[in-house]
Amino acid sequence: MTDQQKAIPPASNRTKILFFILGCYLIATFLYRALVPAHEYPMRLEQVMTIGIDALCLIGLIVTRASGSKILFSVALIAGIGLFAIRLTGNASWWTGHLSYALLPR
Numbered sequence: 851m852t853d854q855q856k857a858i859p860p861a862s863n864r865t866k867i868l869f870f871i872l873g874c875y876l877i878a879t880f881l882y883r884a885l886v887p888a889h890e891y892p893m894r895l896e897q898v899m900t901i902g903i904d905a906l907c908l909i910g911l912i913v914t915r916a917s918g919s920k921i922l923f924s925v926a927l928i929a930g931i932g933l934f935a936i937r938l939t940g941n942a943s944w945w946t947g948h949l950s951y952a953l954l955p956r
Contacts, residue, residue: 862917869918872911873926879904880929883936888946889954900947904933 892900908930915923937944942951 865914865917869911869914870922872907872914873918873922876904876907876911876926876930876933880932880936883933883948886948887950887952888942888948889952891942891945897945897947901934901937904930908933 908927911923911926911930933947936949937947939949943949
């Protein structure tokens with residue numbers, strides 16, 4: 851091995867930071883959508899985009915799992931799967947991504 855190959859660690863600093871950001875994002879998004887009720891239905895484009903972003907973050911977390919802690923990975927993986935499980939609980943949940951739906955008083 852050359853000196854240059856020895857200097858590069860297997861999991862770079864960027865990968866660790868990306869893993870941490872994705873894990874925290876998935877956990878925070880899951881907690882927000884599970885605890886805060888939605889107050890309006892989003893447009894179809896917004897619904898599809900949030901599903902896509904959640905899927906990409908979950909895939910990114912799985913790809914970078916070797917560079918982070920196993921506990922954060924496990925919790926974030928459960929939260930990411932939970933984001934999709936919330937959408938299967940009802941019609942309002944499918945559209946909003948939140949566990950509950952309530953209209954604001956006028």
